[in-house]
Amino acid sequence: MDFRPGLEGVIAAQTNLSSVDGENGRLIFRGYRADELARKYMFEEVVYLLWYGEMPGQIELEKLKRKLQEARKLPANIVRIMDELPENMEMMAVLRTCISSLKAKPEWPPTFEEAIHITAVIPTILAYRYRSLHRLEFILPDHRLDHVANYLYMLTGNKPKEAHVRVMNAYFVLTAEHGMNAATFTSRVIASTESDLFSAVTGAIGAMKGPLHGGAPTGVISMLNEIETAEDTEDWLRRKLNNKEKLMGFGHRVYKTNDPRAEALRDVTESLSANDDWFKLARHVEDTAIRLLEEYKPGRRLYTNVEFYAAASFKAVDLPETLYTPTFTASRAAGWCAHVLEQAGNNRIFRPLSEYTGPESM
Numbered sequence: 001m002d003f004r005p006g007l008e009g010v011i012a013a014q015t016n017l018s019s020v021d022g023e024n025g026r027l028i029f030r031g032y033r034a035d036e037l038a039r040k041y042m043f044e045e046v047v048y049l050l051w052y053g054e055m056p057g058q059i060e061l062e063k064l065k066r067k068l069q070e071a072r073k074l075p076a077n078i079v080r081i082m083d084e085l086p087e088n089m090e091m092m093a094v095l096r097t098c099i100s101s102l103k104a105k106p107e108w109p110p111t112f113e114e115a116i117h118i119t120a121v122i123p124t125i126l127a128y129r130y131r132s133l134h135r136l137e138f139i140l141p142d143h144r145l146d147h148v149a150n151y152l153y154m155l156t157g158n159k160p161k162e163a164h165v166r167v168m169n170a171y172f173v174l175t176a177e178h179g180m181n182a183a184t185f186t187s188r189v190i191a192s193t194e195s196d197l198f199s200a201v202t203g204a205i206g207a208m209k210g211p212l213h214g215g216a217p218t219g220v221i222s223m224l225n226e227i228e229t230a231e232d233t234e235d236w237l238r239r240k241l242n243n244k245e246k247l248m249g250f251g252h253r254v255y256k257t258n259d260p261r262a263e264a265l266r267d268v269t270e271s272l273s274a275n276d277d278w279f280k281l282a283r284h285v286e287d288t289a290i291r292l293l294e295e296y297k298p299g300r301r302l303y304t305n306v307e308f309y310a311a312a313s314f315k316a317v318d319l320p321e322t323l324y325t326p327t328f329t330a331s332r333a334a335g336w337c338a339h340v341l342e343q344a345g346n347n348r349i350f351r352p353l354s355e356y357t358g359p360e361s362m
């Protein structure tokens with residue numbers, strides 16, 4: 001048997017949830033194209049699709065929305081834990097800590113109610129922590145608002161603009177699920193021991209936190225801030241590539257053509273920000289980087305990934321930078337829950353092999 005570093009090319013699970021076609025740049029959620037879902041459907045509908053396997057009717061959708069709204073409330077022990085954590089603790093570490101303490105006695109097999117609890121409460125945790133660090137009063141969830149709109153509302157206390165909700169809803173839909181990425185794999189490995197959903201999501205948050213996975217949008221914004229103008233772009237990018245540094249927001253283990261999520265996000269963000277200088281700069285950086293990556297890394301097929309336009313979307317809706325990766329986590333948690341429910345329904349503990357490369361026995 002071959003050793004495959006990073007398990008590249010290895011099929012680790014069978015799933016009905018999503019198909020990531022890296023050669024043709026297509027992402028399918030249970031038979032629906034993710035880019036079309038992002039343009040036409042709300043996050044709650046896509047969550048229903050992922051968890052229950054079909055699009056909800058009106059009654060099912062209203063029921064799920066109501067349950068999500070009820071589960072937004074922050075438990076008192078989670079507030080106390082957050083208040084005790086050091087102020088300089090990364091938001092992802094705060095979230096990891098909170099999710100691990102959310103339920104005293106999780107169930108096995110995991111339940112839809114638990115999935116609802118986790119998905120619903122993450123935005124409230126993020127909003128509470130963000131506002132508390134900035135000495136701002138906590139904004140209670142507004143039950144009249146849908147999931148994504150309520151998240152934006154809890155951050156600012158202002159009813160969000162429709163255009164902002166549209167961009168963020170597209171982001172939440174597009175990033176809710178994505179096959180066997182590192183964090184999802186982590187969640188399935190943990191679930192495969194018949195641990196519990198809260199442990200699985202806690203572990204996945206740990207995996208998501210790394211800069212090669214969920215941390216990329218912050219790197220993209222730093223890159224755009226450092227580049228500043230279109231004239232500086234090529235020199236700046238060449239300097240990075242000459243230093244053998246990776247350009248954040250480019251390249252993907254699976255997509256060897258355009259990442260369909262990046263394209264869909266670019267379209268919705270463009271509808272809001274086409275005339276903004278930073279958006280024009282982002283488009284210019286994208287074009288220049290793709291040309292230079294082909295020059296420096298011929299044949300590697302490096303294109304813009306979702307994180308590049310995630311950064312653009314977040315900037316378009318004025319999301320604070322400290323919330324970039326945590327917001328990715330807020331949407332992806334729905335996908336992790338779907339995977340854990342699926343794993344629990346047909347479980348076999350993960351137990352791959354390792355190849356010994358140490359000295360022979362004496």
Ligand code: ACO
Nearest residue numbers: 212213214216246247248249250251252253297300305307
């Ligand atoms: N900039 C410059 N060169 C790159 C980049 C990049 N962004 N991505 C890959 N390469 C180069 C590698 O250096 C390597 O070159 P080599 O063949 O000369 O050694 C070649 O392309 C193949 O790259 P790998 O690192 O083997 O690709 P891998 O599949 O392991 O990594 C990854 C994929 C981690 C996403 C990588 O492209 C990367 O680090 N990109 C920047 C970080 C980023 O944007 N992450 C977000 C990913 S999307 C997500 O997690 C939701």
